[in-house]
Each structure stands twice: as structure tokens, then as C-alpha cells.
Amino acid sequence: MKPVIHLPLIVVAVVFLGAVPWFGCDVLTQFGINVLLLAVLAQSWNIIGGFTGYPSFGNSVFYGLGSYGVAIAMVQWKWSFGVGLLFGVALAVAFALLLGLPVLRLRGHYFAIATLALGQVMTAIVSNVELAGRNIGLVLPILKNNVLFYELSLIVLAAVTLTVVWLTRSRFGFGLIAIRENEEAAAVMGINTTLYKVLAFTLSGAFTALAGGIHAYWITFLDPESAFDISLNVKMIIMTVFGGSGTVFGPLFGAFLLSGISEMLATEMTSVASLFFGMVIVVAVVLTPRGLVDLTRCIRAQGWRYLSRNIRSHRL
Amino acid sequence: MQLFLQILANGVLLGGLYTLMALGLALVWGVLNIVNLAHGAFIMLGAYACYYLFTLGHIDPFAALPIGAIGLFGIGYATQRCILNLVMRAPIFDTLLITFGLEVVFTYLAQLAFSADFRTINPSYAGANVTVAGITFPLVRIAAFVIALGLTAVMWLLLLRSRLGRAIRATAQNLTAARLYGAEPRHLYAITFGLGAALAGAAGGLYGVVSQINPYIGATLTAKSFAISIIGGLESPLGVIVGGLALGIVESLTALYIGPTFTNVASFGILVLVLIIRPTGLLGRTT
Numbered sequence: 001m002k003p004v005i006h007l008p009l010i011v012v013a014v015v016f017l018g019a020v021p022w023f024g025c026d027v028l029t030q031f032g033i034n035v036l037l038l039a040v041l042a043q044s045w046n047i048i049g050g051f052t053g054y055p056s057f058g059n060s061v062f063y064g065l066g067s068y069g070v071a072i073a074m075v076q077w078k079w080s081f082g083v084g085l086l087f088g089v090a091l092a093v094a095f096a097l098l099l100g101l102p103v104l105r106l107r108g109h110y111f112a113i114a115t116l117a118l119g120q121v122m123t124a125i126v127s128n129v130e131l132a133g134r135n136i137g138l139v140l141p142i143l144k145n146n147v148l149f150y151e152l153s154l155i156v157l158a159a160v161t162l163t164v165v166w167l168t169r170s171r172f173g174f175g176l177i178a179i180r181e182n183e184e185a186a187a188v189m190g191i192n193t194t195l196y197k198v199l200a201f202t203l204s205g206a207f208t209a210l211a212g213g214i215h216a217y218w219i220t221f222l223d224p225e226s227a228f229d230i231s232l233n234v235k236m237i238i239m240t241v242f243g244g245s246g247t248v249f250g251p252l253f254g255a256f257l258l259s260g261i262s263e264m265l266a267t268e269m270t271s272v273a274s275l276f277f278g279m280v281i282v283v284a285v286v287l288t289p290r291g292l293v294d295l296t297r298c299i300r301a302q303g304w305r306y307l308s309r310n311i312r313s314h315r316l
Numbered sequence: 317m318q319l320f321l322q323i324l325a326n327g328v329l330l331g332g333l334y335t336l337m338a339l340g341l342a343l344v345w346g347v348l349n350i351v352n353l354a355h356g357a358f359i360m361l362g363a364y365a366c367y368y369l370f371t372l373g374h375i376d377p378f379a380a381l382p383i384g385a386i387g388l389f390g391i392g393y394a395t396q397r398c399i400l401n402l403v404m405r406a407p408i409f410d411t412l413l414i415t416f417g418l419e420v421v422f423t424y425l426a427q428l429a430f431s432a433d434f435r436t437i438n439p440s441y442a443g444a445n446v447t448v449a450g451i452t453f454p455l456v457r458i459a460a461f462v463i464a465l466g467l468t469a470v471m472w473l474l475l476l477r478s479r480l481g482r483a484i485r486a487t488a489q490n491l492t493a494a495r496l497y498g499a500e501p502r503h504l505y506a507i508t509f510g511l512g513a514a515l516a517g518a519a520g521g522l523y524g525v526v527s528q529i530n531p532y533i534g535a536t537l538t539a540k541s542f543a544i545s546i547i548g549g550l551e552s553p554l555g556v557i558v559g560g561l562a563l564g565i566v567e568s569l570t571a572l573y574i575g576p577t578f579t580n581v582a583s584f585g586i587l588v589l590v591l592i593i594r595p596t597g598l599l600g601r602t603t
Contacts, residue, residue, distance in 0.1 A: 102592045109351045117584035124580040275424040281417030314406040
């Protein structure tokens with residue numbers, strides 16, 4: 001079943017989003033950059049977590065590598081921003097290829113925790129590297145051009161979303177879904193599972209690194225704790241799962257909706273926003289484990305029984 | 317040599333505490349097949365329970381341990397009974413996610429209730445030492461070590477010998493068969509999860525005595541507990557003891573010979589290596 005995609009609607013939405021910095025105020029644009037970058041992260045996570053079924057807690061490593069790639073290139077080597085972005089992506093790709101091979105052999109809990117541990121290791125290593133400014137971090141040159149960062153984030157988001165659209169209708173994407181559903185069966189069907197998994201990890205990592213690089217230049221400061229922050233990885237997962245993992249628009253819905261709500265809550269108190277995220281995960285996993293996209297599709301047919309059916313099918 | 321032995325002793329004492337921390341996680345994982353990412357949050361709550369019983373209730377921290385453990389047992393039981401039992405048949409990733417959600421909820425509730433300040437539990441005897449053959453042993457650390465290993469032994473006996481322990485093991489091995497023999501899995505799962513939380517609570521109290529606490533210590537402690545369970549394997553508490561001691565010693569030696577900022581590289585590096593080379597744990601059976 002191919003997902004129905006209303007092309008004109010999407011064009012209107014993209015044009016509208018692209019025009020935001022011209023009619024919106026500064027605060028809205030800045031909020032927009034944040035949301036778009038989070039959406040990029042969620043959509044990237046969707047490639048490895050949603051389509052391939054490997055719940056990566058190591059995507060924050062890619063984000064950190066992207067950030068540090070830009071920072072090191074611009075501060076230490078005086079390269080331009082574009083080259084820095086490429087350098088960051090190259091770092092992420094190298095990491096995904098090198099560590100993807102051994103780590104992607106693990107499954108379920110083991111994969112999740114191994115990637116979680118990789119994040120901790122990278123934080124500790126980077127805080128000891130002179131070139132990366134040790135645990136003090138790096139300060140980038142300031143560029144006050146919110147419009148540029150906004151449009152750049154939007155372009156990356158469009159690119160990663162198109163990639164995911166391509167996954168839903170290409171041989172490669174079907175291979176990933178087959179791996180998610182039953183890896184042995186996929187291998188028997190002639191899919192080179194190792195290659196597919198490593199490619200999915202690399203793809204996910206490359207886009208995540210782009211988001212990290214843009215964010216680093218926009219914020220102009222980074223240190224190991226914030227660059228490899230695990231809570232960012234958690235946000236990607238929540239947004240994707242809340243919206244609907246393994247779908248094209250789920251991660252986008254999740255990112256827009258949840259960042260909107262959390263931004264409103266954060267104006268009251270930051271810890272309330274985090275508390276809200278925690279509760280959303282708990283409630284979402286119990287009530288709508290397949291996400292909002294599935295909810296909107298099924299609730300019309302089944303009504304509120306949809307929720308009780310979800311509970312009944314998974315409870316002890 | 318003297319220095320090396322001192323560091324080794326520190327590592328062993330730390331390892332005892334690590335063992336107790338990981339025991340609850342390993343128990344819940346082995347029996348319920350849930351990797352409880354909120355485990356560290358339970359440790360954190362146990363530490364705060366001990367802190368407030370000591371500062372406000374003027375109860376000796378070691379006497380406060382059982383009270384904290386009982387409180388955590390209640391929280392754990394309720395968590396499993398009301399929330400986690402709802403997702404026991406869901407994919408593994410869902411339970412991972414939901415316990416992560418719980419960890420976030422507990423952490424930020426703690427931050428709202430207790431503030432983000434660092435706290436220490438400082439009884440009058442906190443600085444007391446024993447010196448044997450030139451090696452100094454802080455008294456509270458020895459007490460923490462002994463209690464940790466004692467509780468581990470008690471837990472093992474409970475699982476092996478008691479009626480409850482048999483029922484728990486039976487449910488873990490074959491849910492349907494255990495049900496047919498009259499075991500009530502919803503209750504048993506909640507008891508098991510409660511025991512895991514109680515162990516975490518006790519470990520948290522001891523952690524508060526030997527170290528500093530704040531609402532965010534949970535995540536790292538969960539990861540360490542996981543590392544220990546992986547290194548030792550889930551087969552028996554013996555594995556957890558080996559894993560705990562190994563991690564304690566490795567961290568202490570790394571801090572001395574390579575640098576204190578590298579302890580996480582060492583412990584999590586070992587975790588990743590063990591996962592890749594021997595996913596059933598060093599003592600675990602190979603499948």
C-alpha cells in the first residue's frame with residue numbers, strides 16, 4: 001500500500017513554512033529553527049529506528065560529531081561553514097561505518113544500550129581532545145542571520161523527508177522494513193542485511209550531523225555535555241514514536257506538535273516541559289503505541305474502542 | 317605498590333555498592349524481561365528518602381535504609397501493577413521507552429520537590445577510618461560494602477529457597493505453566509518489580525552516604541547497572557557480584573593511571589566490548 005500524498009497541499013505547506021521568516025517576528029523564526037531542526041532529528045531517527053527497527057540511542061553522537069565538525073573546521077582551521085558541514089557529515093559517516101558494523105549485530109535492548117554507552121564514551125573522549133577545546137568547548141564566529149539558518153534547516157528537513165518518501169517506495173526501503181519485521185526472513189530472501197543496516201545507520205547519521213552542524217553555528221557555542229546530550233536523542237525518539245514511527249509524516253507531526261506544546265510550557269518552567277515529555281511517552285506507549293498517524297487513521301473506523309483495544313492487546 | 321593496593325581496595329569497596337545497584341536491574345530484567353531504564357531514578361529516590369529521614373527525621377542513615385527500601389517497594393509495586401503490566405506483551409522497545417518516560421517523570425518530579433542542589437548525607441562518623449597494613453578503609457564504605465553483599469545473599473536465598481522465589485522463577489520460565497499451577501503473574505510481576513525497586517532504594521541510601529546526590533544521578537547509574545549486568549550475565553547474583561567488583565576496580569584504576577575524566581570511557585568501553593564479543597555476559601552461558 002502506497003501512502004496517499006496530496007502533492008498540492010504539501011507544496012502549499014512548504015511555501016508557507018519557507019515564508020515564515022518574512023512575515024513572522026524574530027521570536028517565531030528562532031522557535032521555527034528549533035522546531036525544524038528537531039523535526040530533522042526525528043525524521044533521521046525514523047530511518048534507523050522506525051524503518052529498520054533498530055532503536056538507536058546513539059544518534060546524539062552523530063549530532064555531536066556534526067556540531068564539532070563545523071566548530072573545529074571553522075574555529076581551528078578557519079574553513080568556511082559549508083566545508084565545515086561536510087566535514088561534520090564525513091565524521092558522522094565514518095563513525096556510522098566503523099561502529100555500525102559491530103554494534104548493528106546486536107538487537108533489541110542490547111543495541112539500544114550499546115548505542116547509549118557509545119554516547120557516554122564519545123562525551124568523555126571529546127572532553128579530553130585538545131582540538132575540540134576539551135570540556136570547555138568552542139566558541140564559533142557570530143553570524144546574525146536567522147533567515148539563513150531557518151531556510152537551511154527547512155532545506156535539510158525537506159531533503160530528509162524526501163529520502164524517507166523514497167524509502168517507502170524503493171527496493172532499499174522495503175529491504176529495511178523487511179529487516180524490521182523479521183531479520184532472518186529478510187536475509188533468507190536475499191537481502192544483504194548487514195549492508196542495508198549500516199547504510200540506514202549512515203543515512204540517519206548524515207542528516208543528524210547536518211542538523212547538529214547548523215545548530216552549532218546558529219548557537220555559536222558548544223561543549224561536550226550539550227553537543228552529545230542524550231536528552232536530545234530521547235526527544236527524537238519521543239517525537240517519532242508519538243507521531244508514528246515508520247511513517248513519512250509521523251515524525252513531522254510529532255516534532256511540530258510536541259515542540260509547540262513544550263515551548264508553551266517552558267515559558268512557565270523548564271522542568272515542567274521535561275516532566276510533560278516524560279508523561280507523554282508513558283501515555284503514548286500505553287494508548288497509541290503506533291503513533292498519531294495510526295490513531296487518526298483508525299479512530300474514525302473504530303472510535304474510542306481503538307484505545308481500549310490497544311491496551312487489551314498488550315496488557316498481561 | 318601501596319598506592320596500587322589502596323586503589324584496589326577502594327575499587328572493591330565501590331564495587332560492592334555497584335553490585336547492589338545492579339542487582340535490582342538484573343532481577344527485573346531476568347524475570348520480567350524489562351530493562352528498567354527508571355532503575356537509576358529509583359536509586360535516586362532511595363537516596364533522597366535516606367537524606368530526608370536523616371536530616372528531618374534524625375534517623376541514622378543505616379537505620380533509614382529499610383524504611384527507604386520499603387517505600388521504594390511500594391512505588392515499584394504500584395508502577396508495575398498500574399502501568400507496566402499494561403505493556404507486558406508489547407514489543408521490547410515499548411517497555412524500554414515507557415521506563416524511560418518514567419525515569420524522566422521521576423527525575424523532574426524530584427527536581428520540583430527536592431530542588432537541583434547537591435546533597436550529602438553526613439552522619440557524625442562519616443570521616444572515621446580503619447587502617448590495615450597501611451591501607452585506609454573508610455568506615456561507611458566498609459559498612460556499605462557489607463550491607464550490599466549481605467542483601468545480595470539474602471536476595472539469592474529468597475529466590476532459591478522461598479515459596480515466593482520459586483513462584484517468581486516459575487513465572488519467568490513459563491508464564492502459562494505457572495498460571496496453571498495457580499501463580500498470579502500480575503501480582504508476582506509487581507512483587508518482583510517492587511523488590512527490584514527496593515534494592516535500588518537501599519543502594520540509593522548507601523550511595524547517598526558515600527557520595528553526593530542530585531535529581532540527575534539516575535541516568536548514569538542506570539547505565540552502570542546495565543553494564544554490570546551485561547559484564548556478569550543475568551544467570552545468577554554471582555555474575556552481578558563479579559560485574560560490580562570488576563567495574564569498581566576498573567574505574568578506580570582508570571582514575572589513577574589514565575585520568576579521572578576517563579572513567580566513563582573505561583566502563584562504557586568495556587560494556588560495548590563485552591556486548592560485541594560476548595552478549596550473554598562473561599559468566600553467562602553461550603547460546
